[in-house]
Amino acid sequence: MHSESQIREPLILGHKTYAQITDDIIRPVEGKANKYWYILFTIACLTFLWGLGCLSYTVGVGIGVWGSNNGVDWAWDITNFVWWIGIGHAGTLISAVLLLFRQKWRLGINRSAEAMTIFAVMCAAIFVLFHTGRVWLDYMLFPLPNQFGSLWPNFNSPLLWDVFAVSTYFTISCVFWYIGLIPDFGTIRDRAINPMVKKAYNLLAFGWGGSARHWSRFEEVSLVLAGLSTPLVFSVHSIVSFDFATSILPGWHTTIFPPYFVSGAVFSGFAMVLTLMLIVRKVYNLQAYITVKHVEYMNIVIIVTGSIVGVAYLTELFISWYGGVEFEQYAFLNRATGPYWWAYAAMMTCNVVSPQLFWFKKIRTSLVATFILSIVVNIGMWFERFVIIVPTLCRTFLPSTWNMYHPTFVDIGIFTGTIGMFFTFFLLFSRFFPVIAQAELKTILKISGESQKKEVAEHAHEPAPTHAH
Amino acid sequence: MAATISKQIIHGIYDDEVPLLEACKKLKSAGIKIKDVFTPFPIHGIDPIIGVPRTRLAICAFIYGLTGLGLATLMMWYMMVSDWPTDVGGKPNWAYYFNIPAFIPISFESTVFCAGHGMALTYLLRCMLVPGARAKNPDPRTTNDKFMIYLELNDEQAHKAEALLREAGASEINHKGTITEKLPY
Numbered sequence: 305m306h307s308e309s310q311i312r313e314p315l316i317l318g319h320k321t322y323a324q325i326t327d328d329i330i331r332p333v334e335g336k337a338n339k340y341w342y343i344l345f346t347i348a349c350l351t352f353l354w355g356l357g358c359l360s361y362t363v364g365v366g367i368g369v370w371g372s373n374n375g376v377d378w379a380w381d382i383t384n385f386v387w388w389i390g391i392g393h394a395g396t397l398i399s400a401v402l403l404l405f406r407q408k409w410r411l412g413i414n415r416s417a418e419a420m421t422i423f424a425v426m427c428a429a430i431f432v433l434f435h436t437g438r439v440w441l442d443y444m445l446f447p448l449p450n451q452f453g454s455l456w457p458n459f460n461s462p463l464l465w466d467v468f469a470v471s472t473y474f475t476i477s478c479v480f481w482y483i484g485l486i487p488d489f490g491t492i493r494d495r496a497i498n499p500m501v502k503k504a505y506n507l508l509a510f511g512w513g514g515s516a517r518h519w520s521r522f523e524e525v526s527l528v529l530a531g532l533s534t535p536l537v538f539s540v541h542s543i544v545s546f547d548f549a550t551s552i553l554p555g556w557h558t559t560i561f562p563p564y565f566v567s568g569a570v571f572s573g574f575a576m577v578l579t580l581m582l583i584v585r586k587v588y589n590l591q592a593y594i595t596v597k598h599v600e601y602m603n604i605v606i607i608v609t610g611s612i613v614g615v616a617y618l619t620e621l622f623i624s625w626y627g628g629v630e631f632e633q634y635a636f637l638n639r640a641t642g643p644y645w646w647a648y649a650a651m652m653t654c655n656v657v658s659p660q661l662f663w664f665k666k667i668r669t670s671l672v673a674t675f676i677l678s679i680v681v682n683i684g685m686w687f688e689r690f691v692i693i694v695p696t697l698c699r700t701f702l703p704s705t706w707n708m709y710h711p712t713f714v715d716i717g718i719f720t721g722t723i724g725m726f727f728t729f730f731l732l733f734s735r736f737f738p739v740i741a742q743a744e745l746k747t748i749l750k751i752s753g754e755s756q757k758k759e760v761a762e763h764a765h766e767p768a769p770t771h772a773h
Numbered sequence: 774m775a776a777t778i779s780k781q782i783i784h785g786i787y788d789d790e791v792p793l794l795e796a797c798k799k800l801k802s803a804g805i806k807i808k809d810v811f812t813p814f815p816i817h818g819i820d821p822i823i824g825v826p827r828t829r830l831a832i833c834a835f836i837y838g839l840t841g842l843g844l845a846t847l848m849m850w851y852m853m854v855s856d857w858p859t860d861v862g863g864k865p866n867w868a869y870y871f872n873i874p875a876f877i878p879i880s881f882e883s884t885v886f887c888a889g890h891g892m893a894l895t896y897l898l899r900c901m902l903v904p905g906a907r908a909k910n911p912d913p914r915t916t917n918d919k920f921m922i923y924l925e926l927n928d929e930q931a932h933k934a935e936a937l938l939r940e941a942g943a944s945e946i947n948h949k950g951t952i953t954e955k956l957p958y
Contacts, residue, residue, distance in 0.1 A: 464879070472889075476890070479889060487814075494914070507905045509908070514813060519814075522896075524831055
């Protein structure tokens, strides 16, 4: 067993044993939900229902009930799609990239972050599936033998790449998440007293027993899936950015889009993870496992990715001026000073200025400040997508097509509905699934546990055994 | 009648992974075969001691990935070049290599899709992890905080093993009856 430097802060606080870790993490699943859970769940469900109503209205009447119009033919739908997909990216980043880099702090947060990924991609999928107008014909997105003619989908189109990228991303994330959950379901099954509960978790646990051979394979699968998911997550948001970057519209036709979208995605995703984790640790009493240090690490990722996003904004502005193309120059001037200047200002403040506050240790270790700033960042990232899409489309080449975009109640309803759906699913997840990967967390107890670290430190002060030469 | 041999089932239970590893080493040097080890979390470095060979799942994943790459290439070649060479923006696909940059994203996605899902399925089936399967751990406490060495030994070896298990600090040693095994001859 290797021990870790004493300078590194412990990741599991207090004196915990293996049994205590199991108790602390599984107890919320076994116990009854408290009043707050029911209140939140009711609000989330009602919002979700309102969104479903707005979706049904869209399907019944048609896309015309949205605010999208002849000029601005992509608006809230794609803004929300990119926003949700971006949020999802943090989950994969935490569980895959941090696994490859052997970051032990990922173990406190990876399970919930992966759940967040899956629910966020589901929310994103709603927008792309319904924005086609005739949702019942969406199967035509896939390369199926086409009975309406002999045409195939166009493999040169980034929109088709998106179909493949998002569906691969969603299914691989689900598999990665579930394989990690199997050992924890085994633990719940073995502790369950109620026979019905035992049966249910037995079904979910797939017969897991924790044999050494199975653990060896488990670790190999996790490692290879992490290796596959890492380029996957970069490819998904790069392809999402290709939806814009491969067009010839000024303001969209830029080569900086893929890296800028990917870092923006990680930026907003970490903000959402923070929003959720700060609630989860409080509600389920997991302060010993999701510590202030975890929050600080995530805030550091936010500074880095937020600064990349800030540099990208400025680079875009510089290149549009330096490139000398009037159309390009106008597109950016219009974003900053045109009819939607307030959206641009909101984006700049929330995304470029606010994350810089995390340079102060006091702010990045303050839970209240982090919670507020994490929401600010998500608002900012929503505006970023809005700024890219709407102001660009409302001022294209032909001035006769110039017009404004106003969302209708249906647009707003579907968006709030997806937020409701996201929280409905997340609350159900946190109620019935272990929110921390407890089996894997136990592997770092002896290295990063607070009292275990102290013990090592005390032994270090003992006189070293003398060696005879 | 086939010759049979009767073996004792022994569960050596430990409260921590350090004495468990110690016991495994002792058993190994005494030449006693460890049937399996059940632990609440993966114990690094245990595989060579108890004789678990390195898994070949990563090789499977590589092969599945190549299959995915091949399938995607075949699909796009058939649909875009062979069956109906669509002329998009004056850029017809008369040959696959004409337009290869546009085919890279889907080739990559399909590689990852097949490698990931193929490997996950192989893993589940290789471990016989299927919905509703019976729990594979003989003692339910091993998914919480107990570590178990599972042995199936004849009477003479069982005696020796028990002493070694105890010497390494077993918190419990449970005898779970005997099984009868057919000998290969």
